[in-house]
Amino acid sequence: MSRDAPDATSQSKQPNGTTESACCTGVPEVEEDDLVADVQLLSALGNDTRYELVCRIGAAEGDVCVCDLEAAVGISQSGVSQALSRLYSAGLVTRRKEGSWRYYGLTDDAEQLLDTLATLRTDDE
Amino acid sequence: MSRDAPDATSQSKQPNGTTESACCTGVPEVEEDDLVADVQLLSALGNDTRYELVCRIGAAEGDVCVCDLEAAVGISQSGVSQALSRLYSAGLVTRRKEGSWRYYGLTDDAEQLLDTLATLRTDDE
DNA sequence: GATTTATATTAGCAATTACTAATATAAGAA
DNA sequence: TTCTTATATTAGTAATTGCTAATATAAATC
DSSP: OOOOOOOGGGGGTOOOSOOSSSSOOOOOOOOHHHHHHHHHHHHHHSSHHHHHHHHHHHHSSSOEEHHHHHHHHOSOHHHHHHHHHHHHHTTOEEEEEETTEEEEEEOHHHHHHHHHHHHHHHHHO | OOOOOOOSGGGGTOOOSOOSSSSOOOOOOOOHHHHHHHHHHHHHHSSHHHHHHHHHHHHSSSOEEHHHHHHHHOSOHHHHHHHHHHHHHTTOEEEEEETTEEEEEEOHHHHHHHHHHHHHHHHHO
16 A cells, blocks of 8 residues: 555554554454344344333333233234344343233343443433 | 233332233333434444444554454445444444544443443353 | 133234445545 | 545345234133
8 A cells, every 4th residue: 555644553652563554453353252142132122112112111110011011112912022022032121921911021231231321311411 | 801910010019000901000101212312323233244343443442444444344345334334323433534544433332332231241151 | 611811923025224336535646 | 637545425136124914822711
């Protein structure tokens, strides 16, 4: 490359690796297993219906019954059931049976994430 | 409904609302604007390529050049560019020009989220 | 056992997504 | 000015997603 522009790190007065091209340093490796797990979690949340379900469960006191969620969210019973199943697979909700009723609650992971998101919202306002 | 099963809250010894059906309490309202913003952020991250980009940028010291990200992630130049554009729109990355080079860094929001995700990973092991 | 209710699972389809190739724009060198 | 390089934007398409309707399963009642 003919440009010889300074790389990003040369400006921080602390060179941290050999320059492999004129503008750039290498990019660190990332842990593939971590990526897969995180993306499963993030993509489960990254949908209107599913995130709304998580937020409603999180805002309730105690566990919430499917039938209530169904009425609140306003899509079909099967749609809600599938959404909850996806959230459960991603480790974001807990579920228990009680007779013919199914109750859903948030996992600790989900609660922590919602907390962080709430913090970001507040900081951004 | 003919079942008359106890609702979820009756077990916590603290009734918190009128029972609108035999099994259930109401579901709290959620703030629609918050949902939209959060889902934009979460869905931007909920994709292999884009999350990998964020993680690589986060793991680097200082800002990273597009051309380095492109080589690291291994999809087309246009694919990387579109991914970065989506992340920028979601407020997860910063960008600056320097000559013909473009450098990307993480926003504070993104850093906080990555921290939380790392914490969850550690807790879950 | 038959019937009803709650909800999970399956099948199908329109809409959306994530990517490549092509093109446009910007910057630097000759 | 032309040419080259870096990278954003556009167009197109195969794959994936999110939903409804239908069906299956589980639990309760008579």
